[in-house]
Amino acid sequence: MKILFASAPGYGLTLPLIPLVWAARAAGHDVLLATTSEIAEVSARAGLPVCDVFPGRDIWADLLSGVKDGGGPDPDEPEEYRIARQHQGPFGLFTAAMTAGTIEAGRAFGADLVVYPSDHGAGPLAAVALGVPALEVGNRISWSARDVSWHSEHEDFLSGDLIALMREKLGLGDTPPNVLARIDPRAPSMGGLRADEEYADDRDGVPWWPMQFVPYNGGSVLPEWVLRKADRPRIAVTLGTVVPVMSGISSLKVVLDALGGMDVEVVLAAGTTDLSELGELPANVRSVGYLPLSVFLPGCAAIVHHGGSGTTAAPLFYGVPQLVLPSFADNPMSAERVVDRGVGVSHDPATVDVDTVRKLVRQLIEDGSFREAAAEVRAEMAAQPSPADIIARTVAALG
Structure with missing residues (x-):
């Protein structure tokens, strides 16, 4: 099986995903990680095949130019950038910039499955475009599968003006992603699921599965x-x-x-x-x-x-x-x-x-x-x- 892992270019968003990529590769599956910016090189050093889906431009520089310095958007940039800046911050910007490249990478790779963190809108959109199932990996220790706050925040990444525009530009219609399951990496006493427990998401009935969080922070020659x-x-x-x-x-x-x-x-x-x-x-x-x-x-x-x-x-x-x-x-x-x-x-x-x-x-x-x-x-x-x-x-x- 060919598995496309799609992740936003943040250490805290991508590094927790890497043990799952390793597990897929160790099980004999072909894997490809679709990301960009500094995280592309960081992931490559973890031994992963990586596709930079937004090459030649630093998406973090784009983000910080608007957040830190009070700069406005480039008048020549696509409309999805403007909407992302106004309504969805960094995660919206990642979706706007990375979705087309993620779909292209998945199509060239011949992906049979797309795996993505919960905050990365490019993942489910790529799964829809490729017509393959998806696996969503929760990536926040603070939110639980049962939390209303999680649901309300998460829905912003799969709906709204930005997603509607991306769907229109990419010709995706209104087909929802075929999500096999959502993964909850939290300890049971901190809002997660027991090893023998499964939770049906009240939004769409998709099951949540528990998974042990395995830390990955990079390798090092030990002092x-x-x-x-x-x-x-x-x-x-x-x-x-x-x-x-x-x-x-x-x-x-x-x-x-x-x-x-x-x-x-x-x-x-x-x-x-x-x-x-x-x-x-x-x-x-x-x-x-x-x-x-x-x-x-x-x-x-x-x-x-x-x-x-x-x-x-x-x-x-x-x-x-x-x-x-x-x-x-x-x-x-x-x-x-x-x-x-x-x-x-x-x-x-x-x-x-x-x-x-x-x-x-x-x-x-x-x-x-x-x-x-x-x-x-x-x-x-x-x-x-x-x-x-x-x-x-x-x-x-x-x-």
Whole structure:
């Protein structure tokens, strides 16, 4: 079987999909990932065959020109760009820019199935255009299959003026995608499904299947210190890839000032973010640039992060308590899930101060209930069907 995986060009949207792509390839299926921008190269380094469906243009530059600098759309750009900017933000822009290329790639590939994350409108539209079934993969730790908020938000990506225009331009009519199932990668106690549970979506009766979230953050040649047990609590710190660009790193300075005064070892994973405004880092901070979380997170006593979906899910997989400083988008919902389940704490990054960070991190380290709850969630996730199980179940559903 030939499986087209279609994903938007964001780390948090594509990286969680990669273990499922690996599972399909390991089962003997031909795979192709349709994406664009930086994520095309990132995915290729994960060993995947990749098609850049929007080559020669940086879609993130297009997005940031309108969001950060207040710039308006190019008067010569297609109407779907204008509608996307006005009504659907980045996900709409990805749909407008990537749908035609995704369909073209799937047609040339001869796709028998399209797999896509829930927020990526190009996926279901490609499945309709190609006349093949689809598998939709939920990609947010904060939303559950049963949540009304999930439904209301998700419907924006499959209806409205933008989708209507795309359907008209591509000659797709009003045929809905033939979705075999929707995948829920959340732990049962955090809104997901038990291993033996299935949930029929009340919108269209499509079943939701549970799947174990398997973190993928890239590969790395391990630094020697990673394999050594820390002689004091090791604290991971990251703001992901989007927050520093959109919101700056002022909250990061507060966190590092706080942790710099504690008897802990800090691993700062800031990617390519310019840290010069922070000045000299505290002596106990190890700045590692882009080092995959999965490399060093298992040895950490806690993690401080922004609440991105993948960044929230990874410490759940490893049983690590969390301090979430949520910024925007689904970050606050991720923080709410973490607090409600008792696997961590949260605070508004706009008002957090040094004393508060120290208090909250000490709480995570010293109060064993957080690690106990995190261990419970880890065990729940381990009991869910693996990505390989999902591929096998999909093949069986196709007959």
